Amino acid sequence: MSLSTRLLLGWFVIAGLATVLFLNSILNQVPSSVRQASEEVMVDSANLLAEIAEQHWQEGFAADSPFAAAVDRYLARQLDAQIWSRHKTGTELVIYLTDLNGTVLYHTDPQQVGEDYSLWRDVSLTLQGKYGARTTRIDPEDDTSSLMYIAAPVYKGGQLVGVLTLGKPNASLHPFITLAHGYFWQRGGLILFGALLLGAGMAFWLNRSVRRLVDYVEQVRHGERVSPPQLADKELARLAAATEAMRREIDGKAYVEQYVHTLTHEMKSPLSAIRGAAELLQEADVPEPMRARFLANIDGESLRLQRLVDRLLSLAGVEKRQQLEQTERVDLAEIAALELEAKRPLAERKGLTLTQECDADSTLMGDRFLLEQAISNLLDNAIEFSLPDGAVALQISNSGAALSLRVRNDGPAVPDYALDRVFERFYSLPRPDGQRKSTGLGLSFVREIARLHHGQVSLNNRAEGGVEVELTLSRTHQEREGSTSLS
Template structure:
């Protein structure tokens, strides 16, 4: 399982379970919280009514007072109140008053006058000087039909002469409970969703950063050129820098060993030729033969210089992981510049490149690559032959083709053309080059994100250099 998925799953479980438990706990607390708040209001109301009713109950004039009419009128009121989105169209309080024995003297509903309520907890406990409250279902089979009753004592000095009880049906509170739970559910779901989204983005970013670093390490281990991922500070940036330092140190050691091995291998032959010629020159010989040996020394010395220069240039390119600049380079202009410095009167050179053939890259390196290809084509083109530059656009790239008339490349040599130090004898002289030119061009092509292909075509040989447009 990918690391990013594992991070997200852990984050999902943590946020999801935490959010679920917190949300469920708060949801469970809404109902008792609303009822507790309502009970506190009923306590205040009952105590206020106890003070209002005290004198009439003490004088025994409760039935003759205006309270029965007032309670009846109260029950008929229609508030038409809009309370936080819930419409209230009727009053819901029921108020009843009992004497010291628990007999109902006054009932706002008119249903219980004369009944004995001394057994109900609200009246029973209040008459004994305790806090009296109860919750009773209007229908035994319906838990939502419960009604909350809160009572307050009516006192004459220290003596309790009656009880006033105020009730509130719990069903009238349910719309507020449902509304709060809905809002909380949406808000909680939104917060959990936002948390998961943040966790997903964090996991995606972290796994993407690690994937880029992993791809870079794999490319380095496989010997491919890759660009070091860039991070803005933090542990990832430190890790990337550490991997890059390790790559430089490891590649440096391996490259020096390979470089020295290749250099010593290629220097043996010209050094042996120079040494042999020098030893022969120490003796007496005709002037013509002496001149031939001096010429051999000069030729081999020049070859040594070419090998060293080409190896140094190749080493610089091979050690680079990216381009130092990326500018628009017109191919036709670049080829014209090269042709002015390399002129063979016995070879016809055609530049069929259009002005629109422009590639993105490092001009200096591209000039060196084309110079190597042109030198190679000139070496293998016989007198009277043709060299032709052309290009075509293909899939966002320019494919530059350099054709030269001449003998086809042997089949055994085709797969080794870009191999370091591998070279074919030049027509006429039979001499070989350093064998670094095509290898150098292939490295430059790879550095630009392109490729080099060399093969036989009708009438000669063609080198194709693919570069990004």
């Protein structure tokens, strides 16, 4: 199960439990709240009827009395009231009057007239001057058969003469309680659904950030030089920064170890030659021609060491970069023309012909100095591996989204076993004219420059003979990066 799924399920369980508990606490209060609201209305109604009963106290409450006739007419009314979801069609109130002894003087159920209600709480408490109310079930086994009774004192000339009680079935409140329950459960479902969507969004956002961090770590593990992701979450951003710092420390140590190892290996040969020549020069009676040759060997090997150190420093500087710091619009054809002109004396010594062919638009955003170095290294390789009286051609083509720079010669093909290794650091092949190997850093340097320009470089043997190196650079990506860096 993925992290986002676990987070979503956890969030849904927590939100669901919180919603259910919250709704239960509210729904448990709904019945009592509805009854309290109904009780308040009944208190007002009972006191109003008590005032009306006081007006008829002298004439009594017999079945043919005006008070009894008015109540009978109320009970006979056909109602047509749409109260929210409930359609009310009949009356439900129960009304009775008792005297100071609790004897029923009037009741909507005539059979109750004359009964003793003095022990009922509504009557007894009201006769004591207190608030009288009760709830009584008609069927003790059925809680829906209960009625709520509210009593009000009847005064005559400022003296308490009786009690009027108003009763209402609690069952009449159940439709409203059910409606409230449905309303709250519906809203609760919407809240839970909204919480689910919010949780899904949070899980997606967090998982996306974690996935970006995991992808970054995986890329680092495979040796790719990538920048840490920019994360909105502070903790994940700190983790990414810590991972990047750790990567730099590890890469720095590995980089130093690798370079020390390769540098010492590459320096052994020229140092041995210098030491051997120096030892021979220390001997007495060394002929002058031999002395000159030994000195020339020392000078040549010293230059070789210097070139090795210079190339290593240049390559190290490029390899440490993760992106170009400053870019400008450069014309690749112009740079190629200048580099070809600079290499012409070297080519003429071997009788080589240098040619250039370029498309009309060969501009891109990049680092001019690095591109000059890349083209210079490619031309050096092409000239060194060319046969005398051969040709070196440079071609630049524009495909719209990318520029492709090809350098080819008509020299010997690269062995198959070396095709996959020519861009490795310190890997070099013997020159066809018998010259010793180079530092083996030129093509590795070109590869790093291509990476910084979001491009790639490849080397292939030509079917018609010779070798071709192709350097491809993205124009669209460089333009976006250039506009970003300049803004």
